[in-house]
Amino acid sequence: MSQHDHHPAGQTPAGPADDENTARGMREAVAEPDTQHAHHAPAAAPHDEHAQPTHGGHAGHDEHAGHEGAHAGMAHGGHGGHAGHGDHVGQFRRLFWIMLILAIPVVAFSGMFSMLLGYPLPDAAWVGWISPVLGTVMYVWGGAPFLTGAVSELRNRKPGMMLLIGLAITVAFVASWGASLGLLHHELDFWWELALLIVIMLLGHWIEMRSLAQTTSALDSLAALLPDEAEKVDGDTTVTVAPSDLQVGDVVVVRPGGRVPADGRVVQGSASMDESMITGESRPVRRSDGDPVVAGTVATDSGVRVEITAVGENTALAGIQRLVTEAQNSSSKAQRLADRAAGWLFWFALIAAGITAVVWTLVGLPDDAVIRTITVLVIACPHALGLAIPLVVSIATERAARGGVLIKDRLALESMRTVNTVLFDKTGTLTKGAPAVTGVEPVDEIDADRLVALAAAAESDSEHPLARAIVTAARDKHLPVSASTGFESSPAVGVRATVDGQVVQVGGPYLLKQAGAHELPIADRWREEGAIILHVLIDGKVAGALRLADEIRPESRQAVDALHERNVQVVMITGDADAVAASVATELGIDRFFAGVRPEDKASKVKQLQDEGRKVAMVGDGVNDAPALAQADVGIAIGAGTDVAIASAGVILASDDPRSVLSVIELSRASYRKMKQNLWWAAGYNLISVPLAAGILAPIGFVLPMSVGAILMSLSTIVVALNAQLLRRLDLSPDAVLDR
Incomplete structure (x- = not known):
């Protein structure tokens, strides 16, 4: 089979399509061995060695089993990876309030503080021990998270933020006891500074944990989509059970407004399902007998009975949770850079603190040396730097999941902003991958609607995909379809039935030959475009023709236009003949296409584009797309893709809407901007604040107090966290992305 690379602009359509290159979804429709259906085959008779069955619905992520463990996350310093952020929020909140209460008497009974505010302290021996005793409690209890984190960093030989904080509060603690016991100058009594330092650090960590917990709770909210109870059919009655007790094969009742308790297929009834929480699609999708439904979706207008096909960790929701968790745990270039920078900053802070201590001691101010060394250690904590990337990624992946975009690999999200070429597999991506009536040509006085209605009546007893189309x-045109009688199916000829007293026949060229009739002139053009042609005969005379083809998705043109607006080249790849590919490419305004490509050669076409200097995102849904998805800079599996396609992709689109590719690009660019902003802020803050903390402006009278240093360190973290939270305002729905 030949393979061709074309630029559609100005191209003259090729000759008649090679039947062997018909799209894989169409091949499934016309190549069934069932003799009832063979009447359609002579119109196209395709067989494509790379064809795959069409995958319907949005239940294609069942294979992603389970939410494996709690949200792991952003390991920096001694936070223990921030696992279990909800628990950390409660811990830091309680600890903050307890330490704040203890800090009040420590500060109030501090001699230095009372002197600063000008109030006398009681003349009693016990007054002098209030601050040391309570300060020690605060150091041991309130400082425990930082001290244990410091020990952990030392054991792991990865010094960072916790070690700097641990050093700062330990130096302040030892110096304060030295002053209280008379071993050091009384001006080294830092109890109130130590108390405020611990309180401020706990407040900063509490706020940080709240930001991180909001991201983790978004994952938990996916699990909350499941109902608390399910109505299982038991004979002639229903029994209420927990969703976890359901088994594959059980039938459940989903009432209007109710949620589907587990993945399944509709076995009775029809309902408009709200699938927005899974696919990001705001409009309800009609689901009827045989259609798949996903756990957590809502039957908005009527009730249905659903046979369970997947439960527990094998459901789509569990797969989404697992994918988001994997994405948040995966590494990226930006994260590795931030981790290295945080490590460098530790040594920068330690060296700066050492220089500060030596210089101020040499100039004869040992008290100032201790104060400023502590301030340098506190203010240089690489907290904001360590949080700059992980928090953005966590929010981005959570926000993406809510918009129907599942990020498997953070590198894929990071790379998507640099993509300048999107390569779409045609069938099932730009097209629906299933036959549809795309043209009607009536003859004489019969109108198009009447022709379709008569053909539908004749085909109503057939299960062939073309008949269903x-x-x-x-049905889509709301045409009245009369009942038919005397249905007959003849292999390689067509169907015959009596409708409203007229004999109606539908079939391909053998039907015309048998009737001694001729095909309509328009058939030649339709055939050149790769369509399947069926003629409709009424009482032995040709009444018209129907054009059936793999229908182009209505959103595809918008997707192509929007990508062009973003200076992204759009390329299409297909196993179809030139004429079929050229027709689709021209209709959609695609820049370039590869036609007649065998499955094993798709990856080489991706490599060809990369060799031309293009950054390629490949979008596909089939088994034969998997090597190309793996070869591409970013692999995107769309809709209900196969297991292999999903395993090879870095990004999964829960819906079949090709415009969702734009959502990935927008998310990648927005998250990269936030990463840059956070990194510049965190790095810039340290470059300016550390020299100030070391006392570089002391000769002109400006000295940065230790408590102010702690406040600035916490504020830098808060700024980074709040900036990352702004990503939550990003609307990733295709309509919103197109409007930007």
């Missing part, structure tokens, strides 16, 4: 076309 004709019946669907009539």
Whole structure:
């Protein structure tokens, strides 16, 4: 089979399509061995060695089993990776309030503080021990998270933020006891500074944990989509059970407004399902007998009965949770850079603190040396730097999941902003991957709607995909379809039935030959475009023709136009013949296409684009797309892709809407901007604040107090956290992205 690379602009359509290159979804429709359906085959008779069955619905992520463990996350310093952020929020909140209460008497009974504010202290021996005793409690209890973190960093030989904080409060603690016991100058009594330092540090960590917990709770909210109870059909009655007790094969009742308790398929009834929490699609999707439904989706207008096909860790929701968790745990170039920078900053702070101590001691101010050394250690903590990237990634992946975009690999999210070429597999991506009536040509006085209605009536007893496409076309147009009688199916000829007293026949070229009739002139053009052609005969005379083809998704043109607006080249790849590919590419305004490509050669086409200097995102849904997805700079599996396609992709789109590719690009660019902003802020803050803390402006009278240093360190972290939270305002719905 030949392979061709084309630029559609100005191209003359090729000759008749090679039947062997018909799209894989169409091949499934016309190549069934069932003799009832063979009447359609002579119209196209395709067989494509790379064809795959069409995957319907949005239940294609069942294979991603389970939410494996709690949200792991952003390991920096001694936070223990921030696992279990909800628990950390409670711990730091309680600890903060307790330490704040203890800090009040420590500060109030501090001699230095009373002198600063000008109030006398009681003349009693016990007064002098209030601050040391309570300060020691605060150091041991309130400082425990930082001290244990420091020990952990030392054991792991990864010095960082916790070690700097631990050193700062330990130096202040030892110096204060030395002053209280008369071993050091009384001006080294830092009890009130130590108390405020611990309180401020706990407040900063509490706020940080709240930000991180909001991200983790978003994952938990996915699990909350499941109902607390399910109505399981038991004979002629229903029994209430927990969703966790359901088994594959059980049938449940989902009432209007109720949620589906587990993945399944509709076995009775029809309902408009709100799938927005899974796919990001705001409009309800109609689901009827045989259609898949996903756990957590809502039946908005009527009730249905659903047979369970997947439970527990095998459901789509569990897969989404697992994918988001994997993405948050995966590494990226930006994160590795931030981790290295945080490590460098530790040594920078330690060296700066050492120089500060030596210089101020040499100039004869040992008290100032201790104060400023502590301030340098506190203010240089690489807290904001360590949080700059992980928090952005956590919020981005959570926000993406809510918008129907599942990020498996953070590198894929990071790379998407640099993509300048998107390569779409045609079938099932730009097209629906299933036959549809795309053209009607009536003859004489019969109108198009009447022709479709008669054909649908004749085909109503057939289960062939082309027959279903004709019946669907009539239903979508709300045409009245009369009952038929005397249905007959003839292999390689067509169907025959009596409708409203007229004999209606539908079939391909053998039907025309048998009837001694000729095909309509428009058939030649349709055939050149790769369509399947069926003629409709009424009482032995040709009444018209139907054009059936793999229908282009209505959103595809918008996706292509929007990518062009963002200076992204759009390329299409397909196993179809040139004429079919050229027709689709021209209709959609695609820049370039590869036609007649065998499955094993798709990856080489991706490599060809990369060799031209292009950064390529490949979008596909089939098994034969997997090597190309793996070869691309970013692999994107769309809709209900196969297991292999999903395993090879770095990004999964829960819906079949190709415009969702734009959502990935927008998210990548927005999250990168936030990462840069946070890194510049964190790095810039340290470059300015550390020299100030060391006392570089002391000769002109400006000295940065230790408590102010702690406040500035906490504020830098808060700024980074709040800046990352702004990502939550990003609307990733395709309509919103197109409006930007």
